[in-house]
Amino acid sequence: MVRFINRTLSVLLLVLCVFGSCWIHPRDTSVTSTLIPWSEGRKSEGALQVLHERQTSNNCADYLGDENVPECEALCAPSSFSCSSSSLDKRYVQFWPSRKSDNLNETAILPRVLSAPVKREFTTISQQDVATYIPNQFNGNYDDYFGVPTALVETIDDEETDNTVVMQIEFGNEPFQVGSAGLHGCTMVTIVSDRAVYMGHFWEVPSWSSTTTEFNERVLNFFSGGGQFGIGPTLNPALFTADDNTRVYIMTPRRTGGKYTTSNYIKKVPVLISTIKTALGNQNVPVAVWKYVRLNWDNPNDAAQINRNQRGIALFQFDPDASGTGTRGWRLFYEEMQFSSTDPPPGPASENGVPPLPPLSNNAE
Numbered sequence: 001m002v003r004f005i006n007r008t009l010s011v012l013l014l015v016l017c018v019f020g021s022c023w024i025h026p027r028d029t030s031v032t033s034t035l036i037p038w039s040e041g042r043k044s045e046g047a048l049q050v051l052h053e054r055q056t057s058n059n060c061a062d063y064l065g066d067e068n069v070p071e072c073e074a075l076c077a078p079s080s081f082s083c084s085s086s087s088l089d090k091r092y093v094q095f096w097p098s099r100k101s102d103n104l105n106e107t108a109i110l111p112r113v114l115s116a117p118v119k120r121e122f123t124t125i126s127q128q129d130v131a132t133y134i135p136n137q138f139n140g141n142y143d144d145y146f147g148v149p150t151a152l153v154e155t156i157d158d159e160e161t162d163n164t165v166v167m168q169i170e171f172g173n174e175p176f177q178v179g180s181a182g183l184h185g186c187t188m189v190t191i192v193s194d195r196a197v198y199m200g201h202f203w204e205v206p207s208w209s210s211t212t213t214e215f216n217e218r219v220l221n222f223f224s225g226g227g228q229f230g231i232g233p234t235l236n237p238a239l240f241t242a243d244d245n246t247r248v249y250i251m252t253p254r255r256t257g258g259k260y261t262t263s264n265y266i267k268k269v270p271v272l273i274s275t276i277k278t279a280l281g282n283q284n285v286p287v288a289v290w291k292y293v294r295l296n297w298d299n300p301n302d303a304a305q306i307n308r309n310q311r312g313i314a315l316f317q318f319d320p321d322a323s324g325t326g327t328r329g330w331r332l333f334y335e336e337m338q339f340s341s342t343d344p345p346p347g348p349a350s351e352n353g354v355p356p357l358p359p360l361s362n363n364a365e
Contacts, residue, residue, distance in 0.1 A: 127357065130336050131309040138181040138307060146177040146317050152188075152201035153180060154231055164207060164218045164230030166200035170239065171318055171328055179315035179333075181307050184294050185264070187219075188251040188314040190332055191235065191276065193244035194341075197330065198235050199316055204253070208265055215268060223279040235279050242283040247345055248276055251314050251334040254291035261353035263291055273351065288346035290334040290354050310335045 125133050136142060137149050152165040167178055171194075178199055180188060185204035190197065200222060202208065207218035217229040225234050240246040250272070253264040263269040273287055295302040295311055305311050315333040322329025322341070331340040336357055339346075346354075 125333075125338065127336065130333065130338070134310045134313045134315055134333050134335075135181065135307050137177060137179075137315055138313070143177070143317075145319075146175045149177040149179055149315065151180055152178065152199065162203050162206060164200060164202050164222065164228070164232070166198065166222055166230065166232030168196060168198045168233050168236060168239070169318075170196045171320070171330075173320050175317070175319050177315060177317040179313065181313045183251070183292070183312040183314060184297065185253045187253070187272075188334070189272070189276070190249045190251075190314070190316055191240055191246065191280075192249070192316075192330060192332070192341075193240045193246040194328070195244050196236075196239040197316060197318065198240070200232065201314075208268060219272060220275045223275050225279075235276075237280050240280055240285075242281075242285075245341075245345075246280065246283070246285050247339075248273075248280075248285055248287040249332055249334065249339055249346075250287070250289045252289065252291055253294050256294075258291075259353075260291055260356055263289075263353075286345040286347070286350070288339065288350035288354050289352070290337050292335055 133143075137146075138151070142148055150167070152167065154161045154163045154165050169176070169178070178197075180186070180201045185208075187202045187204070187208065188200070189202070190199045192198075202219050206214045208215065214229075217227050221228045221234070222230065222232070223235045228234070250269070252269055254260065255262040255264050255266070269289070273289075276287075277283075277285060292312070295305060297303055297306075307313070310333070313333065313335060316330065317332075318328070318330045320326075320328050329341045331338060337354060
């Protein structure tokens with residue numbers, strides 16, 4: 001009798017699937033990806049554009065209120081060549097090497113190529129010099145004192161993966177710099193204290209534009225714990241206490257056409273901030289969010305700026321002798337924005353967005 005019932009149910013299920021067009025979705029397949037050819041002369045063969053299940057209209061404005069459908073444009077993914085440093089001379093940038101899957105959550109600091117450190121103070125980079133100084137760090141003309149920067153991008157067989165990459169570095173006696181260039185929709189998080197820095201690069205695709213599971217595993221769980229998809233350790237809150245002058249700096253894309261207070265992912269960014277605060281023990285940690293304007297890769301003028309100025313670059317530098325008298329110091333560049341260990345903590349309003357500097361202050365884009 002049981003065999004008859006099972007056989008009957010199997011036949012009914014088969015009939016429903018054949019005549020009712022039923023199907024089973026594989027895990028986390030809420031998006032359909034297609035390669036959109038780039039214009040001739042681009043440095044990549046294609047840009048990844050994501051069409052979401054609910055995106056049935058060609059009018060991008062129809063989806064501005066949906067945190068999972070930011071806008072109808074090429075998003076940041078390894079195959080889009082948008083958020084990586086692939087366009088840079090790889091002789092001068094350290095990448096994460098191939099990693100086996102069972103080692104994805106281990107942390108490692110790559111050997112750095114350093115010239116002999118030169119005794120000098122942690123000099124301020126003037127605003128007019130930022131546009132050349134920042135890209136130079138990734139283009140081979142790096143600051144000898146800090147050495148070759150480590151790019152927060154994993155490569156396997158010289159190809160980038162979509163793994164999240166984070167580094168947690170306790171400050172010591174050697175200067176270093178770490179960051180990512182060519183950001184085009186990805187999010188950077190930098191948590192820094194007097195003792196250490198925790199910096200991560202989170203791809204827009206699939207970390208932000210996909211399902212809740214992807215967002216948790218590729219972003220939130222690096223702060224809260226749990227299953228992670230990527231490389232690097234979970235945040236160690238013991239290094240970032242209220243007594244350690246801890247600060248949080250986030251660089252995330254701005255909504256196209258929006259003000260500096262409008263995130264592209266209007267609901268997920270607050271969740272990220274809340275998760276970080278909880279991981280840090282709900283201390284009254286100051287948070288500053290730089291909501292950057294992504295370069296439009298379909299615009300020749302924007303395309304000409306890729307890794308040629310400060311646009312789309314995040315860079316952290318540590319100096320064990322920043323003052324010239326043995327005092328440690330750090331500075332963080334999010335494009336033209338400079339944050340440093342000598343600055344006062346960000347004010348409460350900074351959590352909602354840091355105002356752009358002139359001449360960008362009047363530019364909603």
